[in-house]
Amino acid sequence: MQIRKLEDQIGHRVFSREGKQLVLTEAGRIALDHADAVFAAGDELLGVLGRTATGVARQSIRVGSLATLSRNFQMGFLAPLLQREDVSILLRSGSMAELLRHLDAHRLDVLLTNQAPTRDAGTPWISHQIATQEVTLVGASHLVQRRMPLTKVLGSRPLIVPSSDSGVRVSFDALVARLNVSPTIAAEVDDMAMMRLLARAGFGLAVVPPIVVQDELAARELVQAARLDGVTETFYAVTLKRRFPNPLLGALLADQNGG
Numbered sequence: 001m002q003i004r005k006l007e008d009q010i011g012h013r014v015f016s017r018e019g020k021q022l023v024l025t026e027a028g029r030i031a032l033d034h035a036d037a038v039f040a041a042g043d044e045l046l047g048v049l050g051r052t053a054t055g056v057a058r059q060s061i062r063v064g065s066l067a068t069l070s071r072n073f074q075m076g077f078l079a080p081l082l083q084r085e086d087v088s089i090l091l092r093s094g095s096m097a098e099l100l101r102h103l104d105a106h107r108l109d110v111l112l113t114n115q116a117p118t119r120d121a122g123t124p125w126i127s128h129q130i131a132t133q134e135v136t137l138v139g140a141s142h143l144v145q146r147r148m149p150l151t152k153v154l155g156s157r158p159l160i161v162p163s164s165d166s167g168v169r170v171s172f173d174a175l176v177a178r179l180n181v182s183p184t185i186a187a188e189v190d191d192m193a194m195m196r197l198l199a200r201a202g203f204g205l206a207v208v209p210p211i212v213v214q215d216e217l218a219a220r221e222l223v224q225a226a227r228l229d230g231v232t233e234t235f236y237a238v239t240l241k242r243r244f245p246n247p248l249l250g251a252l253l254a255d256q257n258g259g
Contacts, residue, residue, distance in 0.1 A: 060088040064099040064108040111238040130256040137225040139205035158186035158204035171231040
């Protein structure tokens with residue numbers, strides 16, 4: 001009866017029968033999208049105004065992260081909140097397309113990525129550049145010879161490089177072209193965690209920002225072979241323009257920018 005009332009109000013069928021199944025009509029899908037937006041707004045209201053049963057205010061933040069993004073970078077971004085007892089952090093990882101849908105539906109407060117999403121007049125996303133880090137060659141000590149010229153390192157050691165669609169790979173390919181070097185690519189990897197494992201196993205020298213392997217560098221499990229001048233990785237926090245932005249997010253972004 002509730003469905004019939006809805007159909008009477010909007011003047012369209014929301015379900016059609018196909019055999020023994022009921023499937024959403026086009027009008028039904030539009031109605032469902034609006035219903036999802038209403039429930040998402042309700043979740044946002046609870047997040048902004050909600051209180052625990054004890055009456056103590058508790059804040060939450062919902063963070064999405066590209067599945068291939070450095071875990072060390074994520075930890076660094078969230079560090080100001082990790083020790084706070086009044087904050088709950090919800091972390092979700094996935095593909096860019098999936099996470100942008102969640103952001104658009106207000107199921108996420110922010111999306112962390114090293115790829116700024118394409119934007120046009122129909123996309124409301126805001127990309128905040130929060131860090132730019134140099135990229136270096138790192139690897140097991142038996143692959144690293146001190147004072148070896150960069151051209152010789154690139155030409156004589158197997159390399160573990162990011163996938164061809166990454167910004168780091170584009171800059172790296174431009175560098176080796178300028179140096180007129182033909183490197184040996186041992187592996188192309190789009191997952192920073194896998195690059196760490198391959199480098200630790202001595203599979204080759206990895207083209208990564210030091211933050212990705214900071215623990216291994218500190219423990220001397222990996223060492224830096226060479227700097228790659230002009231090759232950097234940029235990290236972004238992608239948000240939506242919202243009437244009631246999460247105050248925790250504002251504080252995080254200010255902290256990343258030193259203010």
